[in-house]
Amino acid sequence: MGCFLKKAFFFLIVTVLIPAGVAFSGEVMQTQESDTWEGVEADLTSLRIKNNIVTVKVKLRNTGSDEQGVKFCYDTCFIMDETNQKKYYPLKDSDGIYIAGPMADQNRGGRFWYGIKAGKTRGLWIKFPEPADGPETITLSIPGIFPFEELPLKK
Amino acid sequence: MTIRKPFIIVAWICLFLPFVCSAEEEAVGIPPEAHQEAIEALQALGPERGAKTIDYRMAGIVGVVKGIESQSREVKSAIKDLGAKETEAEIQIELSGDVLFDFDKWDIRSDAEAMLQKVGDIIAAYKSPEAIIAGHTDSKGEEDYNQRLSEKRAESVKNWLSENAGVSQAIMKTIGYGEVKPIAANVNPDGSDNPEGRQKNRRVAILVKKK
Numbered sequence: 001m002g003c004f005l006k007k008a009f010f011f012l013i014v015t016v017l018i019p020a021g022v023a024f025s026g027e028v029m030q031t032q033e034s035d036t037w038e039g040v041e042a043d044l045t046s047l048r049i050k051n052n053i054v055t056v057k058v059k060l061r062n063t064g065s066d067e068q069g070v071k072f073c074y075d076t077c078f079i080m081d082e083t084n085q086k087k088y089y090p091l092k093d094s095d096g097i098y099i100a101g102p103m104a105d106q107n108r109g110g111r112f113w114y115g116i117k118a119g120k121t122r123g124l125w126i127k128f129p130e131p132a133d134g135p136e137t138i139t140l141s142i143p144g145i146f147p148f149e150e151l152p153l154k155k
Numbered sequence: 156m157t158i159r160k161p162f163i164i165v166a167w168i169c170l171f172l173p174f175v176c177s178a179e180e181e182a183v184g185i186p187p188e189a190h191q192e193a194i195e196a197l198q199a200l201g202p203e204r205g206a207k208t209i210d211y212r213m214a215g216i217v218g219v220v221k222g223i224e225s226q227s228r229e230v231k232s233a234i235k236d237l238g239a240k241e242t243e244a245e246i247q248i249e250l251s252g253d254v255l256f257d258f259d260k261w262d263i264r265s266d267a268e269a270m271l272q273k274v275g276d277i278i279a280a281y282k283s284p285e286a287i288i289a290g291h292t293d294s295k296g297e298e299d300y301n302q303r304l305s306e307k308r309a310e311s312v313k314n315w316l317s318e319n320a321g322v323s324q325a326i327m328k329t330i331g332y333g334e335v336k337p338i339a340a341n342v343n344p345d346g347s348d349n350p351e352g353r354q355k356n357r358r359v360a361i362l363v364k365k366k
Binding site for chain 1: 205207
């Protein structure tokens with residue numbers, strides 16, 4: 001009986017608990033390098049659609065040896081429906097501020113402007129309209145980062 | 156029955172790992188009201204949802220859109236380097252025959268390849284549906300011979316673009332004009348030879364039609 005319980009316990013760890021941990025461990029959908037900030041890499045950690053809104057989360061990692069000042073305006077980020085040759089900019093609230101974050105200030109609807117020390121990370125998120133023509137994939141473009149291409153859109 | 160201590164530790168780690176990791180993701184910090192604001196913003200945009208048509212002259216380059224804006228700059232720079240003329244519908248590129256080919260030959264010279272690569276980049280950038288490659292010679296020599304030479308040179312450019320720059324053969328057409336379409340005088344008014352004029356006439360003209 002003791003042996004059976006031991007086996008069952010191992011089975012539980014291997015089949016349920018460990019995979020659950022992995023699943024929640026911030027899965028990276030795609031990684032792109034920066035062509036502007038040396039050593040900075042961007043992980044797309046989440047792309048979700050709810051109520052026709054695409055929410056993306058990106059984690060910037062500074063893999064270099066120096067601090068990097070990462071700066072861009074949210075109005076230069078967009079998603080692209082290449083199939084239908086359309087692009088969509090982040091959604092704006094009633095005050096004209098982009099629904100995205102974090103923001104260092106609200107110039108041009110909001111700017112990301114943070115120093116990322118060597119070995120450190122900084123996350124950001126943006127909400128876009130879901131492309132109206134229902135493409136299967138999109139491209140996410142963030143300035144200074146090579147585009148995240150062929151991202152599947154699944155509700 | 157007793158379960159050993161290490162097993163209990165492993166179990167606790169496995170149980171808490173999800174919460175530890177999800178806490179890290181929460182560090183991105185989306186405020187709870189953001190989604191409702193986004194819904195309202197989306198409704199205000201109407202059925203098109205604020206879609207903008209992609210302008211391939213500024214944004215679209217090849218299938219792989221690596222560094223979209225920088226590539227656009229590269230293409231503009233290529234157009235400038237080649238001395239090409241750009242209109243709304245097409246790009247006209249004229250390449251010197253003396254740069255592309257050795258005398259009386261139609262094999263592409265190795266030091267002309269960088270120039271042809273730029274042509275290939277432009278064709279790809281504009282997703283051109285048609286590129287017409289026309290060979291021209293000067294008036295020295297037999298007319299039939301010049302005709303054949305111009306055809307072979309145009310064909311040679313086409314093959315190079317296909318094999319080295321990935322331009323589809325299907326969109327390229329070639330034509331040889333021989334000596335019949337000079338852009339400068341082959342002889343001076345007094346009947347003497349005009350080497351400068353002849354040099355200008357030895358050329359390959361490529362017309363890149365835009366999408």
